[in-house]
Amino acid sequence: MKKNQKNQPGKQSIPVWLIGLVVIALIAIVGFIAAQSSSPASAPYPTEITVAQAAEKRDQGAFILDVRQPEEWVQFHIPGATLIPLGELPDRLNEVPKDQEIVVVCRTGHRSAQGRDILRNAGFAKVTSMAGGVTQWQSQGLPIATGQ
Numbered sequence: 001m002k003k004n005q006k007n008q009p010g011k012q013s014i015p016v017w018l019i020g021l022v023v024i025a026l027i028a029i030v031g032f033i034a035a036q037s038s039s040p041a042s043a044p045y046p047t048e049i050t051v052a053q054a055a056e057k058r059d060q061g062a063f064i065l066d067v068r069q070p071e072e073w074v075q076f077h078i079p080g081a082t083l084i085p086l087g088e089l090p091d092r093l094n095e096v097p098k099d100q101e102i103v104v105v106c107r108t109g110h111r112s113a114q115g116r117d118i119l120r121n122a123g124f125a126k127v128t129s130m131a132g133g134v135t136q137w138q139s140q141g142l143p144i145a146t147g148q
Contacts, residue, residue, distance in 0.1 A: 046128050047116065051137050054103045054130040062101040066134070067115040072107060078134060079145045086111045089118050101126045108133040 049057070058064055064081035066073060073083045084092050086106070096102060102124060104115040112129035119127040130137070138144050 045126050048131050049128050051132050051140055055142055057103050062103050063097055065102055065104045067111050068106050076144045076146050079143050086115050089115055093122050104129045106133050
């Protein structure tokens, strides 16, 4: 005669739902620890920033790259910016510092996104574009320069 194992005194089985609950809790804990341990430096660099954020980065020493045409540049530009027209950028990458944050700007923000992508594809890590362009920069009362 076989003994029924369920009725054996002192032997209890763990319910399947409890095992599942423990596994879910462990996954949540590991995920939380992983999220807490990742440093801000390892976070991806933003693809686009606001004019206010760009002004702050400029004040902190970021390289401001203007990808407009020379005739647009002469009308007005961000003081301290460097002009490399978008069409020339792939051939002039050596003029852009790899060890600095880079903010790419244009008139309204469209060409700067293209310039940003050219730089990122060339291996530049800390590069972003400024939304709104230099026209928004100017409309917010930030400093501008004219001429060469």
